[in-house]
Amino acid sequence: MATKWTSGDSSTVLCLDVNNEGVVASGAEKGALTVWNNQGAAIGHLNLGGDEDVTCVSFSRTSDSILYASHSETVSVLDIRALKEPTEYFHVNEDEINCLSVNETGSHLAAADDSGSIKVIDLASKKVSRSLRRHSNICSCVTFRPQRPQSLLSCGLDMQVMLWNLQKTRPVWTVNLQDIVQEEMEKMQQQASCQLFNPPLAHFTTVANCGNIFACGAEDGKIRLFRVMGTRFELEYGFRGHSLGVSQVHFLNSLSHPYWLISGGNDAKVMLWDVSEQIITDGKGPLKSAAKKPVGCTTKKGHGAARRDHSAKACKGNKSNHILPKLSIDHGEKVNWISAVDIKGCKNILVADQSCQISLYPLTEL
Template identity: 75%
Template sequence: MGGRAKDMATKWTAGDSPVLCLDVSHEGLVASGAENGGFKVWNMQGSAIGHLNLEGDDVTCISFSHTCESIVYASHGEAISALDIRSLKEPIERFHVNEDEINCISINETDSHLAAADDSGSIKIIDLASKQVIRCLQKHSNICSCVTFRPHWPQSLLSCGLDMQVMLWNLQKIRPVWTVNLQDLTQEEEDNQQTAGCQLFNPPLAHFTTVASCGNVFACGAEDGKIRLFRARGTRFEFERQLCGHNLGVSQVHFLNSLSHPYWLISGGNDAKILLWDLSEQILTDDKRPSTSSRQKSKVGCTTKKARGCKGTAHSAKDNNKNKNDYVLPKLSIDHGDKVNWISGVDIKGSKRILIADQSCQISMYNLGDV
């Protein structure tokens, strides 16, 4: 399905300011953050059921707690507020530990740690039990645009930034355990003629990373219009392939982990396109959830070449090169008509939906139907 599909969307009017970020709880409640401090909670029918203004600073990122459905964290300016959506009178907790504007926050699946990435390139790690900063990760030389914890590895997280670097971190260390420069990777792609359909020559400033539910596969969207896929192999991540479908920078990529398709990826960009990719056939899909013993052996990922939790179909080098050069087409293309600020996906009683925040003061909901 392709073409212009903006009229397919249901619109929720969010107020007077553009919506910048979204998150969806496991119960199907939606939280939105907007310019000038706007924060709202919605039900799936598009009705606002709570709102609060967070001191006038733009709300840049929102993350629901994984263990308490009523708690949500929101970054605004240099601060992070913990909110109880049952009573949105004032924050129940306030963290002011970053020295510059926060771009992204992430909470690990055990709710033990929160990571906050800011314009200085720093990532502050907050222990949510002690409410103290336990790590300051400083390796990005430019704005750190995104940070995300890996499912099944609560001590492991990824970051990316406008220095074109993607980094894998272990909370036990102050230096990244793995780093890739997308500019170097771009040169390798060109040398290997892996550029079919990718004609944009913008620098690969890294905007956003997302991790699949297996914890071993992640994607990164960049300013050069490409989406690059990586997966865990042994002690490091390795480049798998690139996806080309956007003709301007890719601002958002999200594995739709809340849906029943663990390798569905949704992307949105400055070209106002929304693309749905089904990667089940293109990447190794027999990942297993790591056992407790394997997680104890490695808090970052897999420590041996045959580590549990990183199993996959064996491929020769020739096969891998062939797979990387295959040109993958999106399963669905939507001409949204406006630059994308944020994307979230949700599955409510078998109904697959995506929510889009853009430059307008509305939230758009697309029902994916039988896609």
């Protein structure tokens, strides 16, 4: 049974983030922003003005009191110790911002928008240091990699997943999920069990604390695990977690369970997965399984050109089977955002849906 957090505001909650102290921030429709303690009490509320929805909130990784909130094309910088007017604004994106990410050194903020562009802001100079333009459709998510503050991942409704380095303005590696699906469909046809699914529009990515393993949730209901190796990444494993699009995936990144993953979907399901069995480790970090074949091919166009995977054979040799969730919750509402918070040493899943409340599910029995 879920515990409901209610602030008294009637706006639908769209996004969540949690700082290192367990303080939760939520953004909602019509500019509503709320800060909560980990007991579910609203300890601060602010309206960012107008009818602009707060589409993403992200705490600084170096200062627990600093919060970044996106609304329309603007990023507001807030101090939750005195939640009043923003201390400053960044208005550098060309279209509505969908996702924010701050690297772990607190030096850069990335903002992905509907134009497919990612603006990377140098937080010391308060200027755009990189404008990353390769997505041909909405860029739905951008994520800095742990332990690698110059590296980030992005995905979008063009079905592309991209790896970037802040030293370059082009992706160093790209995978098209449609190529992976095509390979999967060919195998299914060979097995006389063809079934049509939604296109794999890429909604969200999350990176494990090791920095080399990441997951991507897509519109076809699948969660795919990838491994980064230098300047490229390969598909490790794919499994169907939801009957409709997977809107959210997040690694819990706890010390005891570094590869536990939570997901939320348009099928109103929230699930917890242990994907450690799909990731071979030696105690020093993830290793490539010798039994698996390399994924995809690379092409070069000119000296120093970005390497990309355009092959329909992108997932050949990789497993794509069904694994069972450790926990499946019939939440009852389409999921907007999920996150996790520690309360008295216990992990809890936070869920924002189509309502004005936040739902909390304890993982006490796991």
